[in-house]
Amino acid sequence: GAGVSQSPSNKVTEKGKDVELRCDPISGHTALYWYRQSLGQGLEFLIYFQGNSAPDKSGLPSDRFSAERTGGSVSTLTIQRTQQEDSAVYLCASSSPTTSGGAGEQFFGPGTRLTVL
């Protein structure tokens, strides 16, 4: 596709329910990142995937958060037993390596706005 796509664009859920957020990176991009943007915290990094390798989970805010990436492409971010403080915009980004093999420019999707009632 032309850019990073995310679905759904908006999600309203009740406290305690589980939600799944989806990200389709730019075709050919090997790196995929999840971020969260909330009023109080600004933009914060959550998790990173390089191809199919195991992700670095240290940025996830709690063990209720998990993410997977299938076939080195599409990724889903799952939040279990949602809490009101999980309300935020969840952004996905992808990048491809530079010619020297380092991390390149990150391109962001439009985000999923999550509201937990």
Added chain:
Amino acid sequence: KQEVTQIPAALSVPEGENLVLNCSFTDSAIYNLQWFRQDPGKGLTSLLLIQSSQREQTSGRLNASLDKSSGRSTLYIAASQPGDSATYLCAVKGRGGGADGLTFGKGTHLIIQP
């Protein structure tokens, strides 16, 4: 822990003026620095990427500079237009290989008055 600060937090100027947005970071061991704009209710649009070995990058009316040793970057916007109104975000990538995500500043909210 890396911290990124953007000054000013908000700026309002008349159309046509040249302006400078400032970004500072506490850990100079960065891999690269990226400037973004964000329109209300939208995602982030990448404007410029500066690798740690570079001093500046230009795209149209935008010019970004990087002084890694002093932990500073500036975004220069020439001949501002109302369409430039947005929040501008600065973000740095640490040298943890690819494992680190970007660390963002809180942004400068820019309004260009017609």
